[in-house]
């Protein structure tokens with residue numbers, strides 16, 4: 001018996017990688033079963049999963065932790081009143097800097 005997808009590596013939705021990782025599992029499992037006798041195929045498949053799935057799950061966890069924190073009213077209020085407006089200022093400043101740089105590059109290359 002073997003497992004794939006969320007059954008073996010339950011994936012938080014925060015990385016948007018759960019479906020893709022499940023499909024990768026399926027492709028590896030099908031390929032290994034086509035190439036090797038069943039017992040060897042399952043061993044190879046299970047070794048492969050250990051190479052990428054724990055990292056994919058770990059990458060999704062920090063965003064999940066932040067999503068949980070935003071469940072607290074005080075953190076949510078602070079994020080809405082301070083962090084989001086501040087992030088907006090930073091993003092607008094970056095966008096303005098980049099568009100100025102692009103405009104200069106266009107003028108220079110003409």
Ligand SMILES: Cc1cc2nc3c(=O)[nH]c(=O)nc-3n(C[C@H](O)[C@H](O)[C@H](O)COP(=O)(O)OP(=O)(O)OC[C@H]3O[C@@H](n4cnc5c(N)ncnc54)[C@H](O)[C@@H]3O)c2cc1C
Nearest residue numbers: 004005006007011012013014015016017018019020021022
């Ligand atoms: C809110 C949310 C948002 C997500 N957003 C994304 C995203 O944007 N991008 C992304 O890549 N991933 C996302 N994911 C994760 C993704 O949905 C899962 O990682 C992925 O669906 C796992 O696929 P799976 O085939 O392993 O399991 P599942 O998709 O859960 O499939 C298992 C199937 O088995 C069936 N089943 C269960 N028990 C039995 C039984 N006893 N007999 C018969 N059938 C059974 C279930 O009904 C289900 O249809 C999200 C998850 C959630 C919860």
